[in-house]
Amino acid sequence: MSWLREFSQARDDVLSSSVPQVPSPPSLIRPTVYDSWRRSRLQGLHPEQVEPRYLLETEADGYLARTVAPIVDKYEVALEHGAYALVLTDRDGRLLSRWVKDPALATVMDNLGVAPGTNMDESTVGTTSLIAMLTGRPEMIKGPEHFSEKFRDFSCSSAPIIHPINRRLLGSVSLICRLWDTAPIMLPWIIEFVAAVTESLRVRASHREQQLLDAYTAHNRDARHPVVALDSKTIITNAAAARLLGGVDQSLLWEHARRSLVDRPHGPSTLTLPDGQILTVDCRAVSNDGDDAGAVLVIKKQAQPRRDIDGTAAGSGFNQLPRLVGRSASWRALCRQAADHRGSLSPVLVTGEAGSGRLAVAQALQGWRDVRVIDAADASSRGAKRWCRDLEALLDVPDVSLVIRHVELLSPTSALAALATLRRAFPHRLLATAEKLAFDSTSHNALLDSFTAVLEVPPLRDRLEDFSDLVAHLTERVTDGAAQVQWTPEAIQTLSRLDWPGNLNSLNALVRRLVVGRSSGRRIGVEHLPPEYLARGARRPLASLEQTEAQAIMNALQAAGGNKNQAALSLGIARSTLYRKVRALGLDLSSTVY
Structure with a gap:
């Protein structure tokens, strides 16, 4: 009891001081405990005023809780023959589950707020044995080592739960008792318990991989058809898929699958390979265990047309726009539409979101040759007459193509003036870019009526x-x-x-x-x-x-x-x-x- 008196006095001296003047810890206060006290004070906590915070929701039946529950059944005898409580928290200090056989202890813990649905992390209640998740090793906090006055009559031992495969912190398990029931065996007991949890996690991880393999096997009935099963860390393919996807990075393939499961839960998506080949991909979730549950990709090659000598697809309508890159389905669709207007003299309006590359597409339609650019945004600052004189000056050179940027910004009066200028000296070809179509505007822009074709550039997303x-x-x-x-x-x-x-x-x-x-x-x-x-x-x-x-x-x-x-x-x-x-x-x- 002499330790209890001396420690309590040292504790009062440290915790009663102002934060900037916290004294150096006496020798009987462990550095780990002192550092936690200091952090608690810096976060504005007071030993007599902390309360566990009740949360709106917790994952009481989540992956970690389902793993730990069967282990508790094996260690239940220890809880039945002593006034001990076993507590499971996630890595954020949220109390997920509590096992306690002693009714009196259960009542006391309920009154203290140590119950499922509360938050017990250091920033909420100060120093407890949950600092094990900060130190990365098992910890035991006895009586007055707790920051809160409410907990100084209890002892608790905790050990962090580290996933055996990815080494990520998942949570902790704690053994709690009254101070006078403290036993040296508590810390070794909790270490043994967490070792059993870790082994179960290892088996579950293997089971997860087995699930992925089973899903792959179920869909790989014909080795001639490409099939892939993958999650963020594992990928399984048959030979047909390996040959087909050799140039596709696994992380991007998984991102495509994950996004497809969210955006198109029913129905196939398309994937364009680096060589330009388009695939139809049917993504199917392996399980419902969360965002990283894994997926099976059933892949079909779209019919490939005969290729010309220069490597472009004959009759496909697809030719890459010069100096521009892309192979996604949305980009290829734009290029197929643009192919119908390359070499033509018909006016073309290129629309799309700001920054999507509308001007580059317009210039690429003319092969980047003899293309002059004027910005309609300048008409408001320079005045319609002066801007139209600049427009006319650009048309002095014969056979020049003209791109009017932001044509939708022209006022009705400026649009009519520009239209009159173009009728006097019409360019070899007229192109324009706009952030929105004419019908999106409340005022009529007569110049927009000049365009017989509209191309929409897809956004980057x-x-x-x-x-x-x-x-x-x-x-x-x-x-x-x-x-x-x-x-x-x-x-x-x-x-x-x-x-x-x-x-x-x-x-x-x-x-x-x-x-x-x-x-x-x-x-x-x-x-x-x-x-x-x-x-x-x-x-x-x-x-x-x-x-x-x-x-x-x-x-x-x-x-x-x-x-x-x-x-x-x-x-x-x-x-x-x-x-x-x-x-x-x-x-x-x-x-x-x-």
């Missing part, structure tokens, strides 16, 4: 298969082909998750930002992407406030070199809180290296 080609093309253009810069598949996959409201303009700006002036290294990975892009590349759409929070987290992690403890301290939160926010925001740190 609909060109998933083009990201690798586009990034490589923009990189080569920025460096003039002098530097051999390579982008990793993980970086391309992260970028493909973004919505890109600025389309190619935004992608080009990012490429320039990362490539221009690069002093060392010819490889660009996820770790080189700016934090705001990593935040926006979350696995789910984020609201504006969530975007701000996600970017702050990624900035802190990047500044800390990936050290999550240091990042959490800089943000003023516990590491468990950081993990919870990363998970809630859908941020992917698995392939990020700082």
Whole structure:
């Protein structure tokens, strides 16, 4: 009891001090406990005022709880013959399940809020044995070592649950008793229990792979037809699929499958290979265990037309627009439509979202030869008469093609004046770009009536298969082909998750930002992407406030070199809180290296 008195006095001295003047810990206070107390104080907690926070929802029947429950049955005897409670939390400190045989202890724990549906992480209740998830090793906290006054009559031993395959923290298991029932065997007991959980997780992981294999086997009835079964880490293919998909990276293939399951849960999607071949892909989920449950891809090759000597498909209507790249279904559809107007003199209006490459498509229609450009946005600032004089001056050269950018911005009066100018000196060919079609405008633009054909450029978010080609093309253009810069598949996959409201303009700006002036290294990975892009590349759409929070987290992690403890301290939160926010925001740190 002398230890209890001395420790309680030391505890009162430390925790009664103001935060900036917290004294150095006496020798009987373990550094791990002292550091946790200090973090608790820095987060604004007071020993007499902390309360477990009740949550709206918890995953009481989730993957971790279903794994642990059968292990508890095997160790139930230990709980029946002692006043002990066993508690399971997830990695964010949310209490998922509680097993306790002693009714009196159960009542006390209910009164303290140590029950399923509450949050017990360090940022909520201060120091408990859940700091094991911060230290990465089993911990025992006895009596006054707890930060909260409410818990100083209890002892608890906890061990973190680490997934045996991917080494990720999943949660913790704790053994709790009253202080006077504390036994030295508690910590070894909980270590043995978690070892049994880890082994079960290993078996379940093997079962998951077996599920993937079973799904593959079920669909691979005819080896002549390409079949793929995959998740984010594993891929199984037959020989036909391996030959067909040799140039497709697994991460991008999985991203295509994952997106197809969300966007097109019923019905096939299309996938364009690097050689231009288009596949019909029927994606089927392996199970309902979550976003990373795996999928089976049943692939069919579309009929390939006879190829001309120059390598283009005869009669297919597809010819790549010069100087432009792409192989996605949406891009190829645009190119097929554009092929009908190449070499023609008919006026063409190119529409699409801002930054999608409308001007480049218009110039490519004329092979980039003798094409002059004027911006209708200048008509409002320069005046219609002066702008029309500039327009007429561009038409002095014979056989010149003209592109009017942002033609939808012309006022009705300016549009009529431009139309009159063009009738006096009509170009060899007239093309224009517009962000929206004429019927989207409340005022009539007479110039738009001059166009007999309309081409719509797809937005970047609909060109998933083009990201690798586009990034490589923009990189080569920025460096003039002098530097051999390579982008990793993980970086391309992260970028493909973004919505890109600025389309190619935004992608080009990012490429320039990362490539221009690069002093060392010819490889660009996820770790080189700016934090705001990593935040926006979350696995789910984020609201504006969530975007701000996600970017702050990624900035802190990047500044800390990936050290999550240091990042959490800089943000003023516990590491468990950081993990919870990363998970809630859908941020992917698995392939990020700082």
